[in-house]
Amino acid sequence: xxxxxxxxxxxxxxxxxxxxxxxxxxxxxxxxxxxxxxxxxxxxxxxxxxxxxxxxxxxxxxxxxxxxxxxxxxxxxxxxxxxxxxxxxxxxxxxxxxxxxxxxxxxxxxxxxxxxxxxxxxxxxxxxxxxxxxxxxxxxxxxxxxxxxxxxxxxxxxxxxxxxxxxxxxxxxxxxxxxxxxxxxxxxxxxxxx
Numbered sequence: 001x002x003x004x005x006x007x008x009x010x011x012x013x014x015x016x017x018x019x020x021x022x023x024x025x026x027x028x029x030x031x032x033x034x035x036x037x038x039x040x041x042x043x044x045x046x047x048x049x050x051x052x053x054x055x056x057x058x059x060x061x062x063x064x065x066x067x068x069x070x071x072x073x074x075x076x077x078x079x080x081x082x083x084x085x086x087x088x089x090x091x092x093x094x095x096x097x098x099x100x101x102x103x104x105x106x107x108x109x110x111x112x113x114x115x116x117x118x119x120x121x122x123x124x125x126x127x128x129x130x131x132x133x134x135x136x137x138x139x140x141x142x143x144x145x146x147x148x149x150x151x152x153x154x155x156x157x158x159x160x161x162x163x164x165x166x167x168x169x170x171x172x173x174x175x176x177x178x179x180x181x182x183x184x185x186x187x188x189x190x191x192x193x194x
Contacts, residue, residue, distance in 0.1 A: 055122040055124055056123060057102045057123045060114070061097070062119070064116075065088055067087065068087065071084070071085050071110070072108075073092050073109055074106070074126070074182060075099075075105040077105055079105050095109065095111050103125065106125070107124060107126055108188070128187065129179075129187055130186055131161055134164075136153040137180065138153055139152045139177075139181075143165070143176075144174050148165070164187075174194040175194055
Protein backbone atom coordinates (compact mmCIF):
# COMPACT_ATOMS: atom_id res chain seq x y z
CA UNK A 1 0.00 0.00 0.00
CA UNK A 2 1.43 3.33 -1.04
CA UNK A 3 1.89 5.98 1.55
CA UNK A 4 0.68 8.82 -0.69
CA UNK A 5 -2.17 7.54 -2.74
CA UNK A 6 -3.75 9.98 -5.15
CA UNK A 7 -7.48 9.96 -4.55
CA UNK A 8 -10.14 11.99 -6.28
CA UNK A 9 -11.11 15.15 -4.42
CA UNK A 10 -14.30 14.91 -2.41
CA UNK A 11 -16.24 17.32 -4.65
CA UNK A 12 -15.40 15.21 -7.74
CA UNK A 13 -16.46 11.97 -6.05
CA UNK A 14 -19.71 13.55 -4.86
CA UNK A 15 -20.44 14.95 -8.33
CA UNK A 16 -19.92 11.51 -9.87
CA UNK A 17 -22.12 9.82 -7.27
CA UNK A 18 -24.81 12.46 -7.76
CA UNK A 19 -24.81 11.98 -11.53
CA UNK A 20 -23.55 15.47 -12.27
CA UNK A 21 -20.49 14.20 -14.15
CA UNK A 22 -19.74 10.91 -15.79
CA UNK A 23 -17.28 8.75 -13.83
CA UNK A 24 -13.79 9.36 -15.16
CA UNK A 25 -14.82 12.47 -17.13
CA UNK A 26 -12.14 15.14 -17.41
CA UNK A 27 -12.38 17.81 -14.75
CA UNK A 28 -14.32 20.91 -15.64
CA UNK A 29 -16.82 19.09 -17.87
CA UNK A 30 -20.04 18.90 -15.95
CA UNK A 31 -23.18 17.27 -17.23
CA UNK A 32 -26.02 19.63 -18.08
CA UNK A 33 -28.86 19.81 -15.56
CA UNK A 34 -31.86 17.57 -16.27
CA UNK A 35 -34.20 19.04 -18.86
CA UNK A 36 -31.55 21.48 -20.07
CA UNK A 37 -31.39 21.70 -23.82
CA UNK A 38 -30.30 24.25 -26.39
CA UNK A 39 -33.77 25.81 -26.54
CA UNK A 40 -33.53 26.94 -22.91
CA UNK A 41 -30.15 28.63 -23.21
CA UNK A 42 -30.42 32.35 -23.06
CA UNK A 43 -33.76 32.35 -21.28
CA UNK A 44 -33.78 35.13 -18.67
CA UNK A 45 -33.45 33.93 -15.12
CA UNK A 46 -32.27 30.41 -16.02
CA UNK A 47 -28.55 31.06 -15.98
CA UNK A 48 -28.07 34.72 -15.24
CA UNK A 49 -29.00 36.46 -18.50
CA UNK A 50 -30.68 39.67 -17.34
CA UNK A 51 -34.02 40.72 -18.72
CA UNK A 52 -34.10 44.04 -20.51
CA UNK A 53 -35.36 46.83 -18.29
CA UNK A 54 -38.97 47.60 -19.10
CA UNK A 55 -39.65 50.52 -16.76
CA UNK A 56 -37.60 53.58 -15.93
CA UNK A 57 -39.77 54.48 -12.93
CA UNK A 58 -42.10 52.49 -10.70
CA UNK A 59 -43.95 54.38 -7.98
CA UNK A 60 -47.29 54.62 -6.18
CA UNK A 61 -50.01 57.25 -6.00
CA UNK A 62 -53.25 57.86 -4.13
CA UNK A 63 -56.16 58.57 -6.52
CA UNK A 64 -59.81 58.22 -5.51
CA UNK A 65 -61.53 59.27 -8.74
CA UNK A 66 -60.42 56.49 -11.12
CA UNK A 67 -63.11 53.92 -11.84
CA UNK A 68 -61.27 51.05 -13.57
CA UNK A 69 -58.54 48.73 -12.33
CA UNK A 70 -55.85 49.72 -14.82
CA UNK A 71 -55.10 52.69 -17.06
CA UNK A 72 -52.55 53.56 -19.73
CA UNK A 73 -51.48 57.01 -20.85
CA UNK A 74 -48.72 58.94 -22.60
CA UNK A 75 -47.33 62.30 -21.56
CA UNK A 76 -45.97 64.34 -24.47
CA UNK A 77 -42.91 66.63 -24.37
CA UNK A 78 -45.18 69.66 -23.80
CA UNK A 79 -46.74 67.72 -20.86
CA UNK A 80 -50.02 67.10 -22.70
CA UNK A 81 -51.59 63.93 -21.33
CA UNK A 82 -53.05 61.42 -23.82
CA UNK A 83 -55.27 58.81 -22.16
CA UNK A 84 -55.98 55.41 -23.67
CA UNK A 85 -59.18 55.16 -21.60
CA UNK A 86 -62.17 57.29 -20.63
CA UNK A 87 -60.83 58.32 -17.23
CA UNK A 88 -60.94 61.97 -16.09
CA UNK A 89 -57.82 63.98 -16.93
CA UNK A 90 -57.44 65.32 -13.39
CA UNK A 91 -57.27 61.76 -12.00
CA UNK A 92 -54.65 60.77 -14.55
CA UNK A 93 -52.78 63.99 -13.79
CA UNK A 94 -52.33 62.75 -10.21
CA UNK A 95 -50.69 59.58 -11.55
CA UNK A 96 -48.53 61.63 -13.93
CA UNK A 97 -47.48 63.87 -11.08
CA UNK A 98 -46.21 60.87 -9.12
CA UNK A 99 -44.16 59.74 -12.13
CA UNK A 100 -42.81 63.23 -12.88
CA UNK A 101 -41.14 63.45 -9.49
CA UNK A 102 -38.55 61.07 -10.96
CA UNK A 103 -39.00 61.10 -14.76
CA UNK A 104 -39.48 64.02 -17.15
CA UNK A 105 -41.82 63.89 -20.14
CA UNK A 106 -42.16 62.38 -22.68
CA UNK A 107 -43.02 58.93 -21.34
CA UNK A 108 -45.53 56.08 -21.59
CA UNK A 109 -47.15 54.88 -18.34
CA UNK A 110 -49.35 52.10 -17.02
CA UNK A 111 -51.11 52.12 -13.67
CA UNK A 112 -52.76 49.26 -11.79
CA UNK A 113 -55.09 49.54 -8.81
CA UNK A 114 -53.59 48.07 -5.61
CA UNK A 115 -56.28 49.17 -3.17
CA UNK A 116 -59.38 51.38 -3.01
CA UNK A 117 -57.30 54.50 -3.70
CA UNK A 118 -53.77 53.06 -4.03
CA UNK A 119 -52.25 52.78 -7.52
CA UNK A 120 -48.93 51.37 -8.72
CA UNK A 121 -47.60 53.39 -11.66
CA UNK A 122 -44.79 52.36 -14.02
CA UNK A 123 -43.39 54.57 -16.77
CA UNK A 124 -40.79 54.37 -19.54
CA UNK A 125 -39.11 57.15 -21.45
CA UNK A 126 -40.08 57.47 -25.08
CA UNK A 127 -38.58 59.35 -28.00
CA UNK A 128 -40.83 61.53 -30.12
CA UNK A 129 -40.39 63.26 -33.45
CA UNK A 130 -42.57 65.40 -35.69
CA UNK A 131 -43.15 63.75 -39.08
CA UNK A 132 -45.14 66.15 -41.26
CA UNK A 133 -47.05 64.75 -44.22
CA UNK A 134 -46.99 61.09 -43.16
CA UNK A 135 -50.53 59.66 -43.12
CA UNK A 136 -51.32 56.54 -41.10
CA UNK A 137 -50.92 55.24 -37.56
CA UNK A 138 -47.92 52.88 -37.71
CA UNK A 139 -44.75 53.33 -39.76
CA UNK A 140 -41.57 51.35 -40.27
CA UNK A 141 -38.48 52.55 -42.10
CA UNK A 142 -35.75 50.02 -42.88
CA UNK A 143 -32.45 51.13 -44.35
CA UNK A 144 -29.90 48.60 -45.60
CA UNK A 145 -27.07 48.77 -48.13
CA UNK A 146 -29.68 47.76 -50.73
CA UNK A 147 -31.83 50.85 -50.08
CA UNK A 148 -34.67 52.12 -47.92
CA UNK A 149 -38.17 50.74 -47.53
CA UNK A 150 -40.92 52.76 -45.87
CA UNK A 151 -44.09 50.96 -44.77
CA UNK A 152 -47.10 52.76 -43.35
CA UNK A 153 -49.86 50.68 -41.78
CA UNK A 154 -48.23 47.58 -43.30
CA UNK A 155 -48.15 48.83 -46.91
CA UNK A 156 -45.00 49.92 -48.73
CA UNK A 157 -44.99 53.61 -49.65
CA UNK A 158 -43.13 55.59 -52.26
CA UNK A 159 -41.35 58.68 -51.04
CA UNK A 160 -39.43 59.33 -47.89
CA UNK A 161 -39.80 60.43 -44.29
CA UNK A 162 -36.74 62.63 -43.63
CA UNK A 163 -37.52 62.97 -39.92
CA UNK A 164 -37.53 59.18 -39.50
CA UNK A 165 -34.36 58.91 -41.60
CA UNK A 166 -32.55 61.32 -39.26
CA UNK A 167 -33.60 59.23 -36.26
CA UNK A 168 -32.32 56.06 -37.93
CA UNK A 169 -29.07 57.57 -39.18
CA UNK A 170 -28.13 58.29 -35.57
CA UNK A 171 -27.97 54.48 -35.16
CA UNK A 172 -25.62 53.93 -38.11
CA UNK A 173 -25.83 53.29 -41.85
CA UNK A 174 -28.22 50.30 -41.55
CA UNK A 175 -31.18 50.65 -39.22
CA UNK A 176 -34.86 50.12 -38.57
CA UNK A 177 -37.15 52.83 -37.19
CA UNK A 178 -40.61 51.96 -35.91
CA UNK A 179 -43.04 54.79 -35.28
CA UNK A 180 -46.51 55.08 -33.76
CA UNK A 181 -48.63 58.22 -34.18
CA UNK A 182 -49.44 59.94 -30.91
CA UNK A 183 -51.33 62.97 -32.21
CA UNK A 184 -51.32 65.10 -35.37
CA UNK A 185 -47.76 64.92 -36.76
CA UNK A 186 -46.13 63.82 -33.47
CA UNK A 187 -44.89 60.21 -33.51
CA UNK A 188 -43.36 57.95 -30.87
CA UNK A 189 -40.22 56.41 -32.40
CA UNK A 190 -37.87 53.56 -31.61
CA UNK A 191 -34.71 53.00 -33.67
CA UNK A 192 -32.29 50.07 -33.73
CA UNK A 193 -29.16 49.36 -35.76
CA UNK A 194 -29.19 46.32 -38.05
